[in-house]
Amino acid sequence: MSVRSRMRWVSKHGAVRLALRQAHRRGDLATLATIDPASAPDPLKVYDDLRAAGPFVQGRLATVTASHPAAAALLRDDAFRAAGDLSKLPLPLRALARISYDPAASGPIDPPSLLAVNPPDHTRLRRLVSRVFTARAIDALRGEVERTAHHLLDVMAAEGTVDLVERYAAQLPVTVITTILGVPADMRAQFLRWGADAAATLDVGLPYADFQRVEAAQRAVNSWFAGHFAQLRRVPGDDILSRLVGLTGDGEQLTETELTATAQLLLAAGFETTVNLLGSGTLALLEHREQLESLRADPSRWPNAIEEILRVESPVALTTRVAGADTELLGVAMAARQLVVVMLAGANRDPAVFPNPHVLDVQRANARDHLAFSGGIHFCLGAALARLEGEIGLRLLFERFPDLALAGTPRRRPTRVLRGWETIPVHVGTSARTAR
Numbered sequence: 001m002s003v004r005s006r007m008r009w010v011s012k013h014g015a016v017r018l019a020l021r022q023a024h025r026r027g028d029l030a031t032l033a034t035i036d037p038a039s040a041p042d043p044l045k046v047y048d049d050l051r052a053a054g055p056f057v058q059g060r061l062a063t064v065t066a067s068h069p070a071a072a073a074l075l076r077d078d079a080f081r082a083a084g085d086l087s088k089l090p091l092p093l094r095a096l097a098r099i100s101y102d103p104a105a106s107g108p109i110d111p112p113s114l115l116a117v118n119p120p121d122h123t124r125l126r127r128l129v130s131r132v133f134t135a136r137a138i139d140a141l142r143g144e145v146e147r148t149a150h151h152l153l154d155v156m157a158a159e160g161t162v163d164l165v166e167r168y169a170a171q172l173p174v175t176v177i178t179t180i181l182g183v184p185a186d187m188r189a190q191f192l193r194w195g196a197d198a199a200a201t202l203d204v205g206l207p208y209a210d211f212q213r214v215e216a217a218q219r220a221v222n223s224w225f226a227g228h229f230a231q232l233r234r235v236p237g238d239d240i241l242s243r244l245v246g247l248t249g250d251g252e253q254l255t256e257t258e259l260t261a262t263a264q265l266l267l268a269a270g271f272e273t274t275v276n277l278l279g280s281g282t283l284a285l286l287e288h289r290e291q292l293e294s295l296r297a298d299p300s301r302w303p304n305a306i307e308e309i310l311r312v313e314s315p316v317a318l319t320t321r322v323a324g325a326d327t328e329l330l331g332v333a334m335a336a337r338q339l340v341v342v343m344l345a346g347a348n349r350d351p352a353v354f355p356n357p358h359v360l361d362v363q364r365a366n367a368r369d370h371l372a373f374s375g376g377i378h379f380c381l382g383a384a385l386a387r388l389e390g391e392i393g394l395r396l397l398f399e400r401f402p403d404l405a406l407a408g409t410p411r412r413r414p415t416r417v418l419r420g421w422e423t424i425p426v427h428v429g430t431s432a433r434t435a436r
Contacts, residue, residue: 007100009211016061017205023060030059030341043317044358047346056332062320062339066346068353068371070330074340075375077329080321081118082378083339103257104222105215107201108268113261114381118324122377128254129262129381132243138384141176145389148175149396156428157400161407164424165279172393173274176385177267182232182239187224194221195271202316202417218264225263229256241266269382276315276413276420277306277390282397283410283424284309288360292398295362299395305362306390311370312360314345315386317419319374344371345419403429 023031029049047066055070056063065071074080111117114125152168159167170192178188197217200210229245236242241263247253254262285292295301323338334340348370349357361367373380380386398404408425 004100004102005212005215006208007096008102008105008215009206009208011096011100013204013206013211014208017207019061020205026060028059029053030057030062030064043345044349047343047349050343050346051350054332055330056340062341063334064341064343066343066350068347068350068369071342071344071347071371072375074321074329074342075319075371075378077327077376078119079324079327079329079334080340081324082116082122083320083322105219106222106257106261106264107198107214107218108261108264109202110261112255112258113265115265115378119377125254125258125262126377128247128252129244131247132240133266133381135384137240138388141179141385142388142392144179145172145176145392146396148172149393153396153400159428161425161427164282164426165275165421166423168393168397169275169278169282169421169424172278173271173389176389177270180239180266180270180385181241181263182228182237191221191267193217195267199272199413199418200415203415221264221267222260225260226256229259265381269380270385272418273315273380273382273386274389274393276313276418277310277386278393278397279421279424280313280315280419281306281309281390281394282404282426283421284313284360285394285398286404286406291360291362295395295398296402301362302391302395303387304364304367306387306394307367307370308360308362308364309390309394310372311348311354311364311367312358313419314348314370314372315418315420316372316374316380317345317417318343319378342371342374344374347371401428403427405429 020031029046050057050064050066055067056065065074107113109115112121112125114122114129117125149172152171156162156167162168174188174192174195178185178191183191194217197213198221200206201214201218206214228241232242232245236246244254244262245259285295291305295305319342321340321342323334323336323340325336327334348354351357353369354364354366373383373386405427406425407427410424411422413420413422
């Protein structure tokens, strides 16, 4: 076992893991909201208890909110910054993190990822990435998404009974994101394996064995991307990553480290969110057949249905921010370096904003007010892509298989921040329609 690896684990997870255990034993409500395994399958009561305790609840390690007004205000307040800044760590952990830092093992939540940096670095990076990751570029992928979905549905029709996650919910986004990144088709299975191993990177308090598995996956991805960037410089393609690699000019290009961080972020934002959206969306509509019938009666409701699914089954359960200085929000004082955990999934079930919040309603007028993609300057880079893939993927799935039904008990993913399903066994039904 590497000493530096163990030091990184202590600074990132080990110390937090110990403190979380202590807080858990004391019944700390804020801690229960983020790590209690008992609340994982159905955390709604914990969210309700948090909101009942006030807009912000002070825990042993962090302040937590499940209030939509509080979460929305905080995410859009420039006084609160991304939590990836090492200067916000206690001095001993800060020293450990700096001594043990290894760029080869960095992931999408480590600087200089957009998720982990603040202005002015964030402003520059977001501007450069936005030059190529445009709405037009995403919309141009519509044909690719539809072709891929039809092909995957053909395979499912031939098999009859399948794991929806393995055969569809994972395959559709990995095909699209590897297209964006210019990844060869024969590497898709490897990217799926790397993604599965690295999915826990957003969680806190990981056991050391899980941390090692995450780091091994991140090392492998980073090493592969280094060679891929060199190839794209020699022979650029027409993909979005080739355009990022090809940016030139003083201050108008990404460093190698920034390119790697951005590619990792695109992979995470364009893949993980959509896998969870497709899986959770399928289950939600199977459980609420009347909503599915509403969509069949009027397919123009699909875009709003995706927003409602994102609200009810938020693919990312929480995010964090740190107060950059002493400040006040909604009458609550926040000290500099105060860590705030924003329960996105809880805010999206706030009855003060969404009447009957636990009810799926594909015609909900304010469904798009959800915070599933966070908010403010850190609004999810892959939101437009996830919406596109979610709408096409779910619509075509239920058009092709009108009798789609569960063939067993779905199993949730063990991750806490990324909320979705590991397996969803389904029968495609006997009246599967032919592809158009």
